[in-house]
Amino acid sequence: MRLNSLALRLFATSAAWTLLALPLAGYIIYALYRDDVQLSFDAQLKKLLTQITIDSMSTMGDEPVNPPNLYEPLFEVTQSGWYWQIRPIDGAPGRTLVSPSLATAMLPSPYDRKFPTDDTGTRWMNVPGPTGSTIRILEFIDSPGHDPEKTKYSIMVAGPMDWFEETVAKFRARLTSALSLVGLGLLAATVFQVRFGLLPLRRIERGLASIRSGQVERLEGQLPAEIEPLQTELNALIDSNQDIIDRARTQVGNLAHALKTPLAVITNEAREDQSAFGSKVAEQAHLMRDQITHYLDRARIAARTNTIGRVTPVDATAEPLVRAIERIHREKGISIDYAVQPGAKFQGEKQDLEEMLGNLLDNACKWGKRRVYLTATINSQETTARRKLTLTVEDDGPGLSAEQRAKIGKRGLRLDETKPGSGLGLSIVTDLAASYRGRLRLDASEHGGLKAVLELPAA
Numbered sequence: 331m332r333l334n335s336l337a338l339r340l341f342a343t344s345a346a347w348t349l350l351a352l353p354l355a356g357y358i359i360y361a362l363y364r365d366d367v368q369l370s371f372d373a374q375l376k377k378l379l380t381q382i383t384i385d386s387m388s389t390m391g392d393e394p395v396n397p398p399n400l401y402e403p404l405f406e407v408t409q410s411g412w413y414w415q416i417r418p419i420d421g422a423p424g425r426t427l428v429s430p431s432l433a434t435a436m437l438p439s440p441y442d443r444k445f446p447t448d449d450t451g452t453r454w455m456n457v458p459g460p461t462g463s464t465i466r467i468l469e470f471i472d473s474p475g476h477d478p479e480k481t482k483y484s485i486m487v488a489g490p491m492d493w494f495e496e497t498v499a500k501f502r503a504r505l506t507s508a509l510s511l512v513g514l515g516l517l518a519a520t521v522f523q524v525r526f527g528l529l530p531l532r533r534i535e536r537g538l539a540s541i542r543s544g545q546v547e548r549l550e551g552q553l554p555a556e557i558e559p560l561q562t563e564l565n566a567l568i569d570s571n572q573d574i575i576d577r578a579r580t581q582v583g584n585l586a587h588a589l590k591t592p593l594a595v596i597t598n599e600a601r602e603d604q605s606a607f608g609s610k611v612a613e614q615a616h617l618m619r620d621q622i623t624h625y626l627d628r629a630r631i632a633a634r635t636n637t638i639g640r641v642t643p644v645d646a647t648a649e650p651l652v653r654a655i656e657r658i659h660r661e662k663g664i665s666i667d668y669a670v671q672p673g674a675k676f677q678g679e680k681q682d683l684e685e686m687l688g689n690l691l692d693n694a695c696k697w698g699k700r701r702v703y704l705t706a707t708i709n710s711q712e713t714t715a716r717r718k719l720t721l722t723v724e725d726d727g728p729g730l731s732a733e734q735r736a737k738i739g740k741r742g743l744r745l746d747e748t749k750p751g752s753g754l755g756l757s758i759v760t761d762l763a764a765s766y767r768g769r770l771r772l773d774a775s776e777h778g779g780l781k782a783v784l785e786l787p788a789a
Contacts, residue, residue: 336531337524344520348513356509363505364498371494372454375468378402379452379487382414386427386485387472393425394474394483405429409461411490413437419471422481435460437486440469456491464491530554534561541568593619641789642683644674644706644719651688652704659695666691668704675789676719678766683786686759690723690782693756698725698779708788718768719788725779735772735780759784 378401385397394416399405404412406429413432418424419441428436440453447453452470459465465488473480530553537549548565593615600612652666676683687704694702703724708717756770759782763770768786775781 337528340524340527341520344524345517348516348520352509352513352516356505360498360502360505363501367494367497367501371466371489372468375466375487375489376450376452378414379468379470379485382416382487383470383472383485386416387474387476387483389474392474392480394427394485396427399429405431407431408433409435409459411459411461411463411465411488411492413459413465413486413488415486415488416483419482419484424481424483432460437467437488439484439486440467441471441484445469459488459490465489466491466494530557534564538564589622593622640677640679642676642678642680644676644683644721645670645672647676647680647683648687648704648706651684651691655688655691655695658692662695662698663700664695664698664702665700666695666702666704668706670706671708674706674708674719677787677789682762682766686762686784686786687721687723689756689759690721690784694723694725694727694780694782697727699727701726701777703775703777717788719786721784721786723782723784724775724777726775726777727779729774729779730772756782 381401382397386394389395397414402412404410405414408431410431412429414429415427415432415437417426417436417439419439438455438457440455443455445453445455452468455467455469456464457467467486467488469484469486471482471484473482533551533553534549534557537546537551540546541549548568549561551561553561597612597615597619600608600615602608603611648668648670652668656664656666691702691704703722705720705722707720707722709720760770763784763786766786768784771783771785773781773783
């Protein structure tokens with residue numbers, strides 16, 4: 331995909347949204363899951379604390395009783411991370427009870443550290459446990475028999491935060507893997523979606539290329555509703571262009587016929603008048619005829635070059651032209667060597683290519699000694715709309731100096747009056763090439779003569 335392509339813009343927009351939305355969604359899901367696990371963990375601690383409080387403090391005596399371990403088997407495993415502890419607060423005398431898992435260690439009291447109570451009167455605190463790992467302590471203050479007049483005891487239950495963090499970490503890893511796969515899948519789906527969605531534009535591109543190459547005259551085929559109006563407007567534009575060209579050709583033809591008869595009458599009358607005035611009128615009438623012919627030809631050429639879909643194979647045009655010009659100059663024994671790249675096509679009318687190529691070959695044969703060289707190539711690296719057809723005609727004649735090459739090509743200018751012709755050949759080639767947005771360059775040939783390089787649009 332090119333940097334300025336519509337496909338890249340669509341893909342970049344979708345990819346940016348995916349890369350933004352998925353991490354944000356992952357963070358929200360992770361935060362919600364962490365809170366849910368935290369609530370579940372805290373609910374388990376609170377349930378254990380409630381059970382131990384009821385079993386130890388539901389007594390008529392002045393001291394708590396040792397609760398039976400019917401809640402969590404890990405309370406029996408030394409330094410398992412699961413602990414309970416009962417002891418009097420504020421240094422009051424009384425009995426201290428601990429779970430077997432706590433062994434000789436003691437849990438710090440949130441009450442002693444002035445932690446506030448929640449709505450249920452319990453205190454929460456995260457501190458390093460006996461093994462150094464973080465534990466979460468839940469504490470409740472009560473007295474035996476729930477009598478406020480008796481000694482108050484701190485009942486604490488603790489659970490390992492390692493279990494909580496490990497559970498959350500596993501979920502985070504699985505969530506990251508899942509969202510990464512989803513992200514890759516979305517990016518792949520985006521690439522497919524962009525390419526599939528833009529396929530109709532590729533069809534339009536191929537259709538326009540077919541029109542340019544002369545294979546079809548209109549943009550046909552079923553297209554999506556969103557771009558169907560584009561197809562309609564393009565076909566209307568092609569029809570309008572053809573109508574304008576047809577009208578221009580008609581007007582040019584009408585003008586040619588309208589001027590032909592009056593000019594012929596003026597010329598004939600002037601030739602019968604043997605005076606100086608008659609000669610001057612005949613001379614100017616001849617100039618008028620040449621100028622009218624020139625500009626009518628240019629109008630005709632302009633009408634043809636603006637026509638979409640005119641394509642001329644170079645090889646099929648060059649071969650008979652080469653043979654014809656060789657026969658014309660057979661007295662000199664001129665041989666034309668030509669090489670045409672396979673598939674080379676000219677984006678224009680056949681007669682215009684014949685006129686340009688014929689003038690160049692004829693000029694080369696006039697000045698060449700034994701051989702004339704013709705090559706035709708296409709710069710296929712360019713896009714279809716920018717491809718150029720390069721026609722090179724060289725001879726082994728005397729050649730021209732840089733100053734002479736700068737002058738040649740002007741209408742009616744001839745460097746050697748001994749050679750046959752009107753001096754219009756290269757001028758016609760220059761005008762025709764310019765009408766196709768091409769150009770003619772003259773240079774020195776490695777064969778000793780003149781090298782004419784004609785660049786034209788390729789189909």
